Amino acid sequence: xxxxxxxxxxxxxxxxxxxxxxxxxxxxxxxxxxxxxxxxxxxxxxxxxxxxxxxxxxxxxxxxxxxxxxxxxxxxxxxxxxxxxxxxxxxxxxxxxxxxxxxxxxxxxxxxxxxxxxxxxxxxxxxxxxxxxxxxxxxxxxxxxxxxxxxxxxxxxxxxxxxxxxxxxxxxxxxxxxxxxxxxxxxxxxxxxxxxxxxxxxxxxxxxxxxxxxxxxxxxxxxxxxxxxxxxxxxxxxxxxxxxxxxx
Amino acid sequence: xxxxxxxxxxxxxxxxxxxxxxxxxxxxxxxxxxxxxxxxxxxxxxxxxxxxxxxxxxxxxxxxxxxxxxxxxxxxxxxxxxxxxxxxxxxxxxxxxxxxxxxxxxxxxxxxxxxxxxxxxxxxxxxxxxxxxxxxxxxxxxxxxxxxxxxxxxxxxxxxxxxxxxxxxxxxxxxxxxxxxxxxxxxxxxxxxxxxxxxxxxxxxxxxxxxxxxxxxxxxxxxxxxxxxxxxxxxxxxxxxxxxxxxxxxxxxxxxxxxxxxxxxxxxxxxxxxxxxxxxxxxxxxxxxxxxxxxxxxxxxxxxxxxxxxxxxxxxxxxxxxxxxxxxxxxxxxxxxxxxxxxxxxxxxxxxxxxxxxxxxxxxxxxx
Numbered sequence: 001x002x003x004x005x006x007x008x009x010x011x012x013x014x015x016x017x018x019x020x021x022x023x024x025x026x027x028x029x030x031x032x033x034x035x036x037x038x039x040x041x042x043x044x045x046x047x048x049x050x051x052x053x054x055x056x057x058x059x060x061x062x063x064x065x066x067x068x069x070x071x072x073x074x075x076x077x078x079x080x081x082x083x084x085x086x087x088x089x090x091x092x093x094x095x096x097x098x099x100x101x102x103x104x105x106x107x108x109x110x111x112x113x114x115x116x117x118x119x120x121x122x123x124x125x126x127x128x129x130x131x132x133x134x135x136x137x138x139x140x141x142x143x144x145x146x147x148x149x150x151x152x153x154x155x156x157x158x159x160x161x162x163x164x165x166x167x168x169x170x171x172x173x174x175x176x177x178x179x180x181x182x183x184x185x186x187x188x189x190x191x192x193x194x195x196x197x198x199x200x201x202x203x204x205x206x207x208x209x210x211x212x213x214x215x216x217x218x219x220x221x222x223x224x225x226x227x228x229x230x231x232x233x234x235x236x237x238x239x240x241x242x243x244x245x246x247x248x
Numbered sequence: 249x250x251x252x253x254x255x256x257x258x259x260x261x262x263x264x265x266x267x268x269x270x271x272x273x274x275x276x277x278x279x280x281x282x283x284x285x286x287x288x289x290x291x292x293x294x295x296x297x298x299x300x301x302x303x304x305x306x307x308x309x310x311x312x313x314x315x316x317x318x319x320x321x322x323x324x325x326x327x328x329x330x331x332x333x334x335x336x337x338x339x340x341x342x343x344x345x346x347x348x349x350x351x352x353x354x355x356x357x358x359x360x361x362x363x364x365x366x367x368x369x370x371x372x373x374x375x376x377x378x379x380x381x382x383x384x385x386x387x388x389x390x391x392x393x394x395x396x397x398x399x400x401x402x403x404x405x406x407x408x409x410x411x412x413x414x415x416x417x418x419x420x421x422x423x424x425x426x427x428x429x430x431x432x433x434x435x436x437x438x439x440x441x442x443x444x445x446x447x448x449x450x451x452x453x454x455x456x457x458x459x460x461x462x463x464x465x466x467x468x469x470x471x472x473x474x475x476x477x478x479x480x481x482x483x484x485x486x487x488x489x490x491x492x493x494x495x496x497x498x499x500x501x502x503x504x505x506x507x508x509x510x511x512x513x514x515x516x517x518x519x520x521x522x523x524x525x526x527x528x529x530x531x532x533x534x535x536x537x538x539x540x541x542x543x544x545x546x547x548x549x550x551x552x553x554x555x556x557x558x559x560x561x562x563x564x565x566x567x568x569x570x571x572x573x574x575x576x577x578x579x580x581x582x583x584x585x586x587x588x589x590x591x592x593x594x595x596x597x598x599x600x601x602x603x604x605x606x607x608x609x610x611x612x613x614x615x616x
Contacts, residue, residue: 148334153347243381
């Protein structure tokens with residue numbers, strides 16, 4: 001049964017890869033024949049500069065989100081919290097419904113214009129799926145494992161590090177992957193509060209009704225999102241140990 | 249080795265374990281037996297302090313466990329649970345070595361020990377040591393669960409319905425494997441079960457619980473032969489005397505130094521021998537004492553010559569170390585009222601009859 005699932009998962013992954021390549025190829029053909037490519041190439045230097053800035057925003061806000069989200073998730077999943085944990089988790093769930101733009105605007109009113117409020121807003125946004133998946137992953141660890149661990153003389157810290165986190169790792173990694181995909185796709189909005197990134201090209205393109213400029217921002221953003229998701233997926237596949245990785 | 253003294257656990261006004269006192273000798277298997285919710289698991293979990301007692305004392309090897317750090321205590325006690333609880337993120341060998349690793353034992357030594365333990369439960373170390381738990385069958389996982397508890401060589405083992413979730417065929421096999429391990433390692437074992445047959449098979453002593461109280465603590469044979477009240481009698485079953493058959497070996501029930509003939513004996517000698525013992529048949533043995541067959545008094549009537557010309561084959565014989573349950577089963581299957589008992593080499597040791605078995609089983613009732 002497990003084998004069958006694995007085959008199915010591999011087949012799906014292969015299909016996904018082929019479809020993505022076909023899409024990119026079609027876009028490429030369309031771009032070069034319609035002359036849009038030429039228009040885009042004109043902004044080559046801007047694209048390079050803003051892509052780096054874009055990635056910096058992703059790396060810093062994503063890093064902050066991972067570094068804070070996992071510990072928060074671990075705290076919320078503690079059984080010793082009683083009802084407090086689930087209640088807080090529900091509040092965070094509620095937080096995911098707040099629109100991205102609203103979060104950025106709120107951050108701007110407190111931190112002013114520029115990169116810091118953008119990074120803060122993005123980190124908060126990215127935090128939520130990581131916290132939620134950490135909580136879900138830890139809660140899904142079978143109680144029997146924890147009983148066995150305690151009965152064998154593990155301390156609470158050993159149970160957390162050797163049993164709970166490793167067995168929740170796949171779900172936590174899935175949360176990070178989702179969070180990063182959302183993050184990369186949301187960074188363009190950072191431009192609206194002066195945070196920089198590829199959003200500069202997109203929004204300027206919209207304002208000037210310049211399709212070439214617009215695409216010069218949009219296509220690299222899309223490619224970045226695909227690339228980041230692919231890299232995160234590969235990391236998840238190879239870094240989560242085989243015993244707790246349903247894909248392997 | 250283990251002594252529970254007036255052990256009590258109260259959960260918000262409900263007494264889960266009520267004033268239980270038990271003493272378990274070194275190398276004994278004590279089975280805590282009873283229906284669900286009778287307090288047997290709670291009693292066991294108080295021994296390694298997964299549950300803190302409300303009252304009473306627990307001594308292991310003369311030392312009060314409440315004075316030991318619970319983490320250190322648990323590392324010195326093997327623990328096996330019904331859900332097995334192998335860690336999916338660790339390989340089989342790392343699972344086995346969890347406690348040795350925590351105790352800071354040398355990695356090479358502990359991994360070598362893990363391989364030895366795997367061999368003891370018939371899992372080839374080269375094939376299984378590096379696997380993950382999800383790559384093993386349920387029965388294989390529970391074997392690993394049991395040897396994991398033995399890895400640090402603790403003197404005491406706590407087992408919470410360890411074979412409860414395994415199919416009946418595998419369960420028998422694993423029980424037998426465990427008994428073999430136990431015969432070699434002589435651990436002091438507290439074993440929780442709700443299966444009377446398992447208890448009779450494994451236990452040196454059985455403690456029967458009912459709603460938190462210890463009702464009877466005795467050897468399996470005494471529990472089956474002399475249940476203290478109707479609850480114990482009902483719990484062990486109306487066929488309890490049949491269950492006792494398993495506890496007695498053929499050796500204990502057989503008549504030794506039996507009469508025998510050889511193929512070269514004269515028919516008249518054989519007839520005279522049978523008449524002298526009041527038997528209607530006699531076993532014929534070879535020069536080394538191995539069982540060849542038997543002759544019946546009736547069949548020799550009016551015959552001449554040697555015994556070897558008139559003998560019949562035996563449909564079945566029984567090993568002296570086998571239990572009476574198997575012996576009786578063979579008798580019933582072959583419509584025989586007696587069986588020849590042999591050693592591993594096939595040498596004739598004695599015979600058992602249905603009469604001698606019923607007499608032996610009844611002895612305990614006549615004594616009282």
